[in-house]
Amino acid sequence: xxxxxxxxxxxxxLFKFLDKEGYVDGFVSVTFVLVPxxxxxxxxxxxxxxxxxxxxxxxxxxxxxxxxxxxxxxMTEFKWSKIVGFSGAVFAINVITQAVFFVIFSxx
Numbered sequence: 001x002x003x004x005x006x007x008x009x010x011x012x013x014l015f016k017f018l019d020k021e022g023y024v025d026g027f028v029s030v031t032f033v034l035v036p037x038x039x040x041x042x043x044x045x046x047x048x049x050x051x052x053x054x055x056x057x058x059x060x061x062x063x064x065x066x067x068x069x070x071x072x073x074x075m076t077e078f079k080w081s082k083i084v085g086f087s088g089a090v091f092a093i094n095v096i097t098q099a100v101f102f103v104i105f106s107x108x
Contacts (some may be wrong), residue, residue, distance in 0.1 A: 036063040
């Protein structure tokens with residue numbers, strides 16, 4: 001949960017500085033991080049329970065890109081290039097946050 005909160009904070013900061021129209025607030029920033037995290041959590045449990053290859057769970061990490069993409073497309077009037085840029089930034093923030101938390105908690 002701490003990882004989700006940290007990632008949502010950085011996503012909120014990103015949109016606070018780059019979204020001049022104010023479409024994205026703190027609740028949407030949390031949604032951009034929380035919904036994909038729940039999707040990945042459920043899929044990972046299913047993959048490990050059914051003993052499928054782990055790469056299937058890694059494919060669902062793309063939901064960190066797809067959820068913001070679809071939400072921004074439906075709730076804003078941004079151009080596609082801006083939507084893809086923002087979605088890519090959300091994905092990058094989440095990947096970096098996951099990597100930092102992995103390094104911190106793995107003791108590496």
